[in-house]
Amino acid sequence: MTDSTHSPDLKSWVSSADRHADFPIQNLPLGIFSPKDEGPRAGTAIGDKVLDLWAVAELGLLPRADVVPLENPTLNAFFALPKADRMAFRQRLSELLSDEQYREKVEPLLYDAADCTMHLPARIGDYTDFYVGIHHAMNIGKQFRPDNPLLPNYKYVPIGYHGRASSIRVSGEPVTRPNGQRKAPDEDAPVRGPSRRLDYELELGVWIGPGNALGEPIAIADAPDHVAGFGLLNDWSARDLQGWEYQPLGPFLAKNFHSTVSPWVVTAEAMAPFRKAQAPRPEGDPAPLDYLSDAGDRKHGALALELDTFLLTAKMRDAGEAPHRLSQSAAEHMYWTVAQIVTHHASNGCDLRPGDLLGTGTISGPNDDSLGSLMEMSKGGKEPITLPNGETRGFLEDGDEIILKATAKADGAVPIGFGECRAVVRPAP
Incomplete structure (x- = not known):
């Protein structure tokens, strides 16, 4: 089930992602974070940065339906998506962070991970x-x-x-x-x-x-x-x-x-x-x-x-x-x-x-x-x-x-x- 998002040749225009110990572009983990002085929202870790997924969706670069809303943000709704939809979301995210044509729009939506506060990723029912x-x-x-x-x-x-x-x-x-x-x-x-x-x-x-x-x-x-x-x-x-x-x-x-x-x-x-x-x-x-x-x-x-x-x-x-x-x-x-x-x-x-x-x-x-x-x-x-x-x-x-x-x-x-x-x-x- 590997695809282009796993390719060892894939590079990100986020410079810190290259050979990052945890978060190269082949990873793209999801979480709930708060930028400094702002409310929590969904993000992905890329190198030593965190990308604001809601802000990316507002630009029309990601489907809003697949991005956690700002109100009561948790990853529960994303987890509920069929596997095919989650895979398509990952492929699009990988494209945005590897293709230089998106850099000008996406780069301002990156935050330094060291300045972000992390939260529980989901509302844990059981x-x-x-x-x-x-x-x-x-x-x-x-x-x-x-x-x-x-x-x-x-x-x-x-x-x-x-x-x-x-x-x-x-x-x-x-x-x-x-x-x-x-x-x-x-x-x-x-x-x-x-x-x-x-x-x-x-x-x-x-x-x-x-x-x-x-x-x-x-x-x-x-x-x-x-x-x-x-x-x-x-x-x-x-x-x-x-x-x-x-x-x-x-x-x-x-x-x-x-x-x-x-x-x-x-x-x-x-x-x-x-x-x-x-x-x-x-x-x-x-x-x-x-x-x-x-x-x-x-x-x-x-x-x-x-x-x-x-x-x-x-x-x-x-x-x-x-x-x-x-x-x-x-x-x-x-x-x-x-x-x-x-x-x-x-x-x-x-x-x-x-x-x-x-x-x-x-x-x-x-x-x-x-x-x-x-x-x-x-x-x-x-x-x-x-x-x-x-x-x-x-x-x-x-x-x-x-x-x-x-x-x-x-x-x-x-x-x-x-x-x-x-x-x-x-x-x-």
């Missing part, structure tokens, strides 16, 4: 978090069930739970350490107070496109058409609160206090060159049930996407030091594909709607340098990690900032990035 990172599931399971880390259903059904959409915030907004009940194994009764085991989770966010009507499942062959785009997601977790409250109904206050999402939506169309074959299941693993099995998904359902996590402590910040990379993982470590989790979510007739957000769950790799949470790195806090400046961390401390990044890479394609997903931890109230 949020569901999955558990598709099998290495993370194994590592966490071993801490509680050393002899049987994976529960019997894991390799048959994509595990997920419904999260809290109201507490999802855009990158850059601080996360407040939550208060809650916690009970150590050697304590007789729980106490309430600030979480002592605050953790991050490295996840991929999946933005839902057109969706489905209630009672009408989504076939796995059609699932890709219902994915509008991708972003980074940090689903913060209070491990001590979770350990006490999660049985028998699962995550609650330990997860719903804050989730951070990156502001730019890398469209499904932009990711076309970075589709790859799903890794074969290990010998002895059961084959997916028929409704989760598709030849096209096996051939193109995985993503060639590197995922990086950085930590910047308050001490490092004060000393002017750069963030320390904690790990590098990859989307290929997902046991279930994006199409499979979308299909499974709607398989009972649940209706998915434009702007709904799915989280993959923590994506860890098989090695110590590819783990997606401190819970794994520190073996549940028993083996704190040592940072280059001598500080140690079992879990996050106040003033710590977690920064997630992602880069899609494939032979013959220009790499594209997701921008940053970051937030600093502030003390509990």
Whole structure:
């Protein structure tokens, strides 16, 4: 499904787009931004600039019906468009930013990204978090069930739970350490107070496109058409609160206090060159049930996407030091594909709607340098990690900032990035 918009020879007249680490013209992610002293509107990132899409539409260069209105601007209506319309919009946008004939009209509508404020890209009606990172599931399971880390259903059904959409915030907004009940194994009764085991989770966010009507499942062959785009997601977790409250109904206050999402939506169309074959299941693993099995998904359902996590402590910040990379993982470590989790979510007739957000769950790799949470790195806090400046961390401390990044890479394609997903931890109230 690649086309001229993905060509490695394509150049933009926006000079900073050439070889930009995240936003070359081959990317063209969408978001909601506010220029300095102006209201929010839809935009696209191009190099170190942001293009005002509404202003471009007012010049007659883009169809107004496809551009988010200035009133209550979100990307929900754009996500709801059929895939063919979204592709046509991308092709036109690529033309405007590569053809010199449009430069005189379009260039005045560019803003410096550093001067813009980013907002949540969509009105999130519902949020569901999955558990598709099998290495993370194994590592966490071993801490509680050393002899049987994976529960019997894991390799048959994509595990997920419904999260809290109201507490999802855009990158850059601080996360407040939550208060809650916690009970150590050697304590007789729980106490309430600030979480002592605050953790991050490295996840991929999946933005839902057109969706489905209630009672009408989504076939796995059609699932890709219902994915509008991708972003980074940090689903913060209070491990001590979770350990006490999660049985028998699962995550609650330990997860719903804050989730951070990156502001730019890398469209499904932009990711076309970075589709790859799903890794074969290990010998002895059961084959997916028929409704989760598709030849096209096996051939193109995985993503060639590197995922990086950085930590910047308050001490490092004060000393002017750069963030320390904690790990590098990859989307290929997902046991279930994006199409499979979308299909499974709607398989009972649940209706998915434009702007709904799915989280993959923590994506860890098989090695110590590819783990997606401190819970794994520190073996549940028993083996704190040592940072280059001598500080140690079992879990996050106040003033710590977690920064997630992602880069899609494939032979013959220009790499594209997701921008940053970051937030600093502030003390509990």
